[in-house]
Amino acid sequence: CLVILMAVRLAAAERLLEQAVYSAVVPHDFGPPTGCGLRCTRNIQAGHIFLEVPANNVIIAEQAREAVLAELDAKEHAWPELSEQDYLCLWLLLEREKGSASEYSDYIQQLPTDVWEMSAAAWPEDVVAELQDCEAHVRLTVLRESLDKVYRRVASVVESSGEKMKSRLSTCFDAEQYRWARCVLNSRQFEGSWCEATSSKGVLVPPLELFNHSCVLPAGDCLRRGCIDGKPTVQVVALRDFAEGE
Secondary structure (H helix, E strand, O other): OHHHHHHHHHHHHHHHHOOOOEEOEEEEEOOOOOOEEEEEOOOEOOOOEEEEEEHHHOEOHHHHHHHHHHHOOOOOOOOOOOOHHHHHHHHHHHHHHHHHHOOOHHHHHOOOOOHHHOOHHHOOHHHHHOOOOOHHHHHHHHHHHHHHHHHHHHHHHHHOOOHHHHHHHOOOOOHHHHHHHHHHHHHHOEEOOOOOOOOOOEEEOOOHHHHOOOOOOOHHHHEEEEEEOOEEEEEEEOOOOEOOOO
């Protein structure tokens, strides 16, 4: 049931927000097409903070690569063909497979379960057919082909690995599951130049990514670094006045 599924996602998002050092927002289901997002609990003036979380909440490519190789009992320099984004995708899939045993179970639970929620590339064929002979249809076709091409590249690397690695990934890695992970990245990661811990172009920042659907809060402008008790934090700052409930 979609209602129960959204309730689970919202509850997981609420638990993620409990890790914040400051929060003026709560999770909210805005319904289609926006889905799960955040709502202000009070009036927020421009320049003030919506949400502040510990910087160590950030999930970076280097961390993902280390975790994936450790999970697969692989050598440090295994799979040089894989990109930073590939390792983040594999990390997402391995953590999702662990279920409640994952250290990141709340984060995984609050993610969309269906690819169509995150990418037009997964829209039903009858919907896509309505776009025939227009530019949007061409762009969707290119996007689908791109996702398939990336999956085939990663699949070829997995296929050439030893039986132990292939067996470990056999239950969580296929075309459909990889497409889900890739769409998580495409729709939810932040540009990571502000994060000193990584040289990667993209990072995942739970629960800050729940802001990522809003074009009035572009990540390059609304994020800034902070510090609480000598420990680094990441802040989301209002670029205009927001009313309670917005």
